[in-house]
Amino acid sequence: MRADAQRNAEKLRTAAAELFHERGLHAPLKEIARRAGVSHGTLYNLFGSREALINEVVTDLAAARLGQIAEHALAHDDAWDGFAYYVEALCELQITDPAISDVVTGRYPGAESLMVLCERSRASGTRIIERAQQAGVLRPDFTREDLLFLLGANAVLARATKDTAPDSWRRSVAFTLDGLRTEAAHHPLPPAALTAPQFYEVMGALADTR
Template sequence: MDESGLRADAELNRQRLLAAARELFASEGTDVSMRHIARRAGVGEPTLRRRFPSKGALLAEAFQDRIAAYADLAEAALADPDPWHGFVTFVEQIAGMQLVDRGFTEVLTMSFPASIRFAAERRRGYRAIQRVIARAQEIGRLRDDFVPEDLVMLLLAHAGVVAGGGDQAGRFSARLLAYLLQAAKATAETEPLPPAPSEAEAYGELLRLSATTDRRRK
């Protein structure tokens, strides 16, 4: 095989590894092992280590596009002529990303100094979010003491619901977001909440979560 063939094989392995990593990070979170990712990609762990010498390098590469999309959504919210609508839409869109990707929230709070693009995209998103928050406060819709770190707290709380909600994650998500967004309003007005799961459905998810926790401890 000539050099171009070797390069093509190397790039194919790289794409397989990234696809496997994205799939596993989305379904299981960022704690998934490098060995598991290599096995899912159909390559040996040494091949994975040659392409991505550290877990951080793999995470940064796998989530670069997600972080760029996050920054794009923040800038779109900033361009919304209605500042409150822009803020609410952004929160709902990011929550939607969390619903389909467990690793996304974890990566948002991580730092990857070696990945210049990842860091730049996250800074771009953070700058836009600061202005999204300020605009909603300037028109009196968002409470004055709301800070960007409160958005991180909101997303972490939502991530916990997504991770533990099982089949009812979508319904838990809608209700939690309604609570949190109402709490963030500058006024005391309230609106009807989305319907909650039934008692049986909620209890079923608690039992499932408890059984999963017990299995992990064994």
């Protein structure tokens, strides 16, 4: 690789990281190139696809942040506090970092490594959920799919309110958390039971919502 190409790739990575961070994984490629001070042709040249760019710029960072949050959640002695921390931290991430938020809610079905990451994150989520349920504090009918839906819904709200009332999401999350405690459960819930493919279809549809 020639030196100039290397430099351009670096400029593009930087610009991409910025724009993804500001606007999420759907930021226009042409705008990334513009910010990097480079023609969009060059971007296609050096990376070929949005996915490649995402892999180089978002994946590791997202993995680190998500791992950290899951770890921190499990570090709470109280299972409920851990669960609540986990939910709140992920929700907060959705305003502070739309790119990572897109990873969590599976908003970018195109990128292999992201799906892996998403899967790993769901696994941590499951562990945190199960711990809270075994401790008897989280209602037993709450599933990891429900958690993802919760996050998906919050993502929309958080983005809509972030410029006007940046903390609004805390209210709705607080309401929801109160409804997730074991003693809050009132009636049997309507069934969930999504198969894995169904689930990904749904998350894909959520993605189109952008």
